[in-house]
Amino acid sequence: MDSTVLPPQKPSKTVKRFEPTWESLQQYKCPDWFRDAKFGIWAHWGPQGVPMVGDWYARNMYVQGNPMYEHHCRVYGHPSKFGYKDLVKLWKAENFDPEKIVDLYKRVGAKYFVSCGAHHDNFDCWNSKHHSWNSVNVGPGKDIVGMFAKAARGAGLKFGVTDHLERAWSWFNTNKGADRTGPYAGVPYDGNDPKYADFYFEPHAETSSAYPQTAPESWMRHWQARMFDLIDQYDPDLFYTDGAVPFGEIGLEVMAELYNRNIERRGSLEAVYALKDHEHLKHYGNHGEYREGIGVLDVERGVTDGIQANPWQTDTCVGEWYYQAQCTYKSPAEIITMLIDIVSKNGNLLLNFPVKPDGTLDEEEIWIAEEIGKWMSMNSEGIYGTRPWERFGEGPTRLEAGLFAEREKKAFTAEDIRFTRKGDVLYAFFLGWPTDGIVKLKSLNTDNAPKVVRSVELVGHGEIGFSRTGRHEEGVLVTLPNERPCDYAWLLKIQM
Template identity: 25%
Template sequence: MKKQITSILFSLLVSTSALAQQHSEQNHDKYVWPKDELVKKKLANWQDIKFGLLMHWGTYSEWGVVESWSLCPEDEGWCERRGPYAANWFEYKKAYENLQTTFNPTKFNPERWANAAKGAGMKYVVFTTKHHDGFCMFDTKLTDYKITDKKTPFSSNPRSNVTKEILGAFRQQGFMVGTYFSKPDWHTEDYWWTYFPPKDRNVSYDPKKYPDHWKKFSDFTYNQIEELMTGYGNVDILWLDGGWVRPASTIDSTVSWQRTIPYSQDINMARIAGMARQHQPGLLVVDRTVSGEFENYVTPEQSIPDHYMPIPWESCITMGDSWSYIPKENFKPARKLVQTLVDIVAKNGNLLLNIAPGPDGEWHEEAYQRLQEIGKWITVNGESIYGTKPLAPYRQGQWAFTSNNKAVYASYLPSESEQQLPASISLPALTVAPNAKVTVLGASQALKLTKTKDGFSVVVPEKVRQQLAGQPVWVFKIG
């Protein structure tokens, strides 16, 4: 993940460069539907639950900097180094990796996270077991660059294997659980080989020229993923990041960052997925941005497709500005977050909302407040979200449409200035039964639905308008 840049100018540049990537992720023709019946069943279940939690957490939270990317020697805004070591990359990397010796999140309490997420209506979790920097938030046997190593103060804590603790706490609350895992590893000698210092995010040597090094790296990756698939209970999702680690045949030259991949970086995903599913039958594998049989759903980042997509997909979006912890975060209003969820679900997607724990092992209190506010809306309106399918015209103006076997849900997304439903409101044309009952979720009073030339009109009584004032989205139930 990359840190979202707050500069207006840079945001414009990022938005422009992201258009090609978003176009690629909206290319339905490249999606390969799974054939494994257990995978298909789990994918259908995942599509029904709609709303998940992503957490980026590692030693980088101590400095309050972007996750991993300040190690990357690229001239990009999210890779900018700051602080006393910034002038010398080698000194900076040494200091960054030395954060392992001070990382001590003594307020770590995954049960509080799981309870808050459940209260907000989230139903699955994806946790960063290892980001690009290579620091492992699980008890791997393959490196000492990990939270459970004796050099790390938190290793003496009985809950030091935080991945195990987090997955267990969320599983206890009925969540589907997923492991984020970075395919590139900027710590291991077999990816950024010190004989050839890195020039960018990619492997620092040609894997074809040095096949022994690449085999060691591929085996290391395979073995670490096998650890996660065998020592952490039932796992539902293997969420792989670092899409530049891919075979040359899958590089999409229309996407700017893929054009800069200098080498084929094939880690044999068929071997990895086969092993993972042997241990975890039905596992969803998400090899992000690498279209094909190992990308069971696509993952537009910090963006929402502008139209309905008939394939499984998930927007991963930050609750604040950053993927990783920063001391003063700018959290999106709950109103915006609820409208984002409604928009995504009407287009056939899921929302994976990121919250970043800090160096002490806690979230910002404001994140808990946002989840509580979302939960208040979900408690009343969740039936329009879970287990629904998008309904044409999907999104039209301020309307979003979903349905299930019992009802049609027409969700009205108010503008910033709208605090009450209009006294009379026009609905687009929908196919509804002649005797259909209409209500607004949260109010029991039946409303009058009148056919018009362009659709329907609904009169909303003043009592209902006042009762439901200030909602982020109003949902009309027709059925």
């Protein structure tokens, strides 16, 4: 048996199989490993990273006037002559060392690692049994998902894989077009060549960037077969769908398969299915059906507006999803304060470091990762294994809630506090260093009932003094030392 897959276990008699129905899937319970992990890292990597110009290349290279179309014509040639089928062959991953990458991520504090299985470009990054356009047959000649799975599990990390394939039928169908103007006006792009219909699809008109509305059942079942293969071969601890449940019962069958195979292999349900609620984005098109409780809610490039009853996840990136040579990355401070805010609300952060086409990270990405690691080595006791407190925080600054809401950067202040807890220990992160050297914990004097505080420690420094003034609006005042124990958000360990 492959080392990436656990042998079957005897399930407990109390563990029931899941049926592909909403009612059955809503019996799902998130496993403790995910609730405790808090931080994962993702390699959103595939052939669209070859040009190093960012996201959605396979779609936009066929859209005349788009900057990626212009780039493609300038660097590779017109898409009637050199199409995506040719570009994928340039992905070599010649310097790919999954153990080296995963070792870095483990050292910086990730508890789970996630690989991209297939994006909207209809290319499988694994040894696919149902699709010949995959990373073993074309391009690298390597089972990217399998190599990452082996490295992650060898390092003691949980392993996840992501699916973005379901919208390929429409998203990738721009390859059937032609220029409207210029010397190639009316000349069909290479997606019209019937020799490559297994990659580009048979002729149809839908080009939506959302889930397809006109896809035949044959495509839906083909998508399902590829997902079953991904689950069967690599036994993911986490499975992510880029959207909500696609294709009705066909999608529900994939969810049930993930859960049931996981139970067979572990004896109890330890799998996480992460998916999105796009209800408020319906005007952008159909992104599948979501119901509370069937899995773990994922909020792409955003956060929730408060503590959630169930664990959830933010997925975001230090820059673009695919590698962009001129990208401005998030700073370590931005990432660390985002992590703290998310964890205070019962969430996890899944952070993508875009990988270059040769399989390596650039120097700035490595520096960002190591800065996160230095901070985590000192402050992670307030992150891992924690649970939300009575309130997630206090102070004037709030990250915008909802999908894709992180566009506007916000600077946190010394008044911005975020809380987590373990048993009788309350952790309070203050997200800016106060100029007067006093941290005010107003939440410790709420509803005229002050909390009993026995001691306060500044993590990385030691025990420090505190006082209560009796003024309701100030709560507990903590006196800081002159020197800061780390460069970013600081942690108070409060014994209650």
